[in-house]
Amino acid sequence: MKKLLIVVDYQNDFVNGSLGFPGAADLDDGIAKRIEEYKNDEVIYTLDTHYGDYLTTREGKGLPVLHCVKGSIGHELYGKTAGLLKGKKCFEKNTFPSLEMAKYLKKNDYDVIELCGLVSNICVLSNAVMARSACPNAEIIVNAGLTASADPDLHEKALDVLKGLFITVTD
Numbered sequence: 001m002k003k004l005l006i007v008v009d010y011q012n013d014f015v016n017g018s019l020g021f022p023g024a025a026d027l028d029d030g031i032a033k034r035i036e037e038y039k040n041d042e043v044i045y046t047l048d049t050h051y052g053d054y055l056t057t058r059e060g061k062g063l064p065v066l067h068c069v070k071g072s073i074g075h076e077l078y079g080k081t082a083g084l085l086k087g088k089k090c091f092e093k094n095t096f097p098s099l100e101m102a103k104y105l106k107k108n109d110y111d112v113i114e115l116c117g118l119v120s121n122i123c124v125l126s127n128a129v130m131a132r133s134a135c136p137n138a139e140i141i142v143n144a145g146l147t148a149s150a151d152p153d154l155h156e157k158a159l160d161v162l163k164g165l166f167i168t169v170t171d
Contacts, residue, residue: 001111003041006101006131007031008117008124008147009048010081013067013074015118021150024118028079030146031116035084045085045117046101046127049075049092059095097126105134112139116146121158128167141168 010031011017015024035043048068054060068075070092077085091101105113113131115124124147132140142162149155159169 002109003038003112004105004108004110004114005034005038005041005043006113006115006117006127007035007043007045007081007085008115008127009046009068009119010078010117011048011068011074012076012078013072014048015078017074018065018067019119019150021148023148025079027116027118027146027148028081032080032084034114034116034143034146035081042089043085044089044091044101044104045077046098046123047075047077047090047092048123049094057094096123097130099130101127102130102134105131108135110135110138112141114141114143116143118148120144120147120149121151121154122149125158125162128162129165132165132167139168141170143171144169145171 013019049070050068051070054066055064076082091098113135115128115131117124124142128140128142144159163169
């Protein structure tokens with residue numbers, strides 16, 4: 001069985017930086033443990049990546065908080081997770097999902113693709129949909145215990161939407 005773990009945007013700015021929120025740092029131990037559990041399988045990750053002109057972009061006008069600027073501490077991975085992802089394949093993305101990652105997934109024949117990281121109702125959800133599109137016969141899993149949002153209501157709604165798309169939501 002070919003398995004893949006995708007760690008989505010577990011970056012300083014989403015944990016304790018400009019878009020950080022209570023509970024985000026608490027995911028670090030669990031995500032680190034999950035990466036270790038995938039030691040015989042593939043692990044990749046995404047980085048939300050912006051530049052100084054972010055506030056003039058379409059996304060920046062909707063979310064007017066400068067974050068994850070390439071080269072800043074906020075752009076870097078957080079905690080134990082950072083060390084465990086060193087040397088793993090990375091997809092930098094300037095919007096919610098990664099089209100490049102989806103193209104990579106499409107070239108591979110995964111049986112199971114699991115996602116964790118931040119933020120559940122934005123980047124985790126949109127990358128899970130991309131994974132579903134790229135690998136329609138794979139089981140796509142979002143680990144609800146290893147993702148979160150600053151808005152608990154949107155987090156729960158996102159998990160419901162994922163279930164409605166036949167994405168497995170686990171604890």
